Amino acid sequence: MEFDLSRVAENIRMYRARKDISQRELARLTHSHPGSVFKWEDGSVVPGVNKLFAIAEALGVTPNDLVGWTAKN
Structure with a gap:
C-alpha cells in the first residue's frame, strides 16, 4: 500500500463535509489550530x-x- 497525501487531504475534506462541521469545529474537536485543519485539507x-x-x-x-x-480479502 502506498501513502498518498492528496488522498488523505481529499478524504478529510469529504468526511468533514459529510459530517457537516466547519474547519474550526474540527480543530476544536481534535485540539488543533484551525490553520492546521486548512493545511491538512489542502495537502x-x-x-x-x-x-x-x-x-x-x-x-x-x-x-x-x-x-x-x-483490507484485501
Missing part, C-alpha cells in the same frame, strides 16, 4: 499518527478511511 501538511486518530474519531470514521486503505 500541504500530513497529520501525525495521533492527530490522524483524533480526526478519525471526530469524523466517525477509521484512520484507514482517511488514508484510503482498505
